[in-house]
Amino acid sequence: MTIKQQLLQNCNQHVAQRITDYTNEIELIKESIDSNDKGGSEGDDSGNGKLLNDLEKNMVFLNDARKTQEYLKLVKANLLTTTAALGSLVKTDSLQFFMSISVGKIEIDDQIYYAISLQSPIGQLLQQKSTGDTFEFNGTKYTITDVV
Structure with missing residues (x-):
């Protein structure tokens, strides 16, 4: 397995774990809401308001994680290009x-290695750069030594 395939696999595992965590949290919240509904009186839903808010937040996070998982399908570990793009491994004089x-x-x-998105500030700086190009980020100057 190439290093890019290993990095992509690591990213996929990271997102899969996030999806599992959010799914589990959503199930726990639903169980708590159900037990509150069964155990509480008609007029007492003070705990459910926060739980419903937490449920909504976790559902948004889960949806974002699923979108990220779909986006990762666009990353091609076998991409061969001379300029930095989605799926590239950009090596600099100090970081990868x-x-x-x-x-x-x-x-x-x-x-x-640092897995970064194209939308991140450093990702935007790296796009379309090639071997020999330089860029500055947070006051540090980097020289690209290779784009794989």
């Missing part, structure tokens, strides 16, 4: 960026 989704730091075989 996998252009996919915002996961952050990923460690594989004692190497550190």
